[in-house]
Amino acid sequence: MTTRPKPGTAEWDEYLAEGNAKQARKRVAADVLFRDESGRVLLVKPTYKEAWDLPGGMAETNEPPQAAAHRELREELGLTVRLRGLLCVDWVAPHGPWDDQLAFIFDGGTLTPDVSASLHPQDHELSACEFFAPEKALSLLPPRTRRRAAQALRALDEQQPRYLENGQSGH
Template sequence: MTTRPQPGTAAWEAHLAEGNAKQARKRVSADVLFRDEAGRVLLVKPTYKEAWDLPGGMAEANESPQDAARRELSEELGLSAQLRGLLCVDWVAPHGPWDDQLAFIFDGGTLTAQETASLRPRDHELSACEFFSSDDALRQLPPRTRRRAAQALSVLTDQSTRYLENGEAIG
């Protein structure tokens, strides 16, 4: 019979590390909903996808979703944004070759005319960035992202953060 290591010992830390290594890992994405002064929504055109997307991207290991969003905005658009809070978090079921994922959308607020004028892709992952009316923006997005973005836009009106599963509000 194996005895459990005592807390605070090197053996205890090794025991915890072994458990941590065996636990499930989730992919995490962090996107941001920006508007311009006319209320239009900012979308980006990734070079590695066919459809438009919200600005943001995947979190790196041990990076918070909010920090991931800020890093991606800086790398891809040269934006240093003050995020205004969480609009929604969506659990996305496994699909295709991908495991499940947690997808966060943060409120980036309204960009000034000066910020929008200087907006352009800053790295090879984006080919374009453009503002669209809310309806047109939703039409540009693939279905999974469209559902999530529609929920995020609704939160702007009713101020009630949402938990989603596959883009549908739960509870």
């Protein structure tokens, strides 16, 4: 029987590092749901995808989801805002070449008319950004994102964050 190393030693750190190396690594997406004063939803058109998407993107290594959302908003839309909380977190099963992922949607609130009118892509990753009525916005999103965004809109209406698995309420 192997004895566990003593905490605070170099052997303990090696023991923990071995355990850490065996644990799952998750990809993390951090998107933001913005509305204008008419209740329309902001979507962005990435240059590297066919469909529209919510503003936001993938977290970098060891980057907190909320920080990733802030960074992506600054880089892609030149937008600095205070996020109003979490609307949903969605565990997304492995698909295609991708491992599983945790996808967060934060509440960006209602943008003022001046901010809404001044939004435009700030880098090469976006070709457009536009507000759409909620049902139209959902119809423009790919199925996986559509399910998650619909749940985020419900969470917003009900003032209750949601835990999801593949865009469905978790069990």
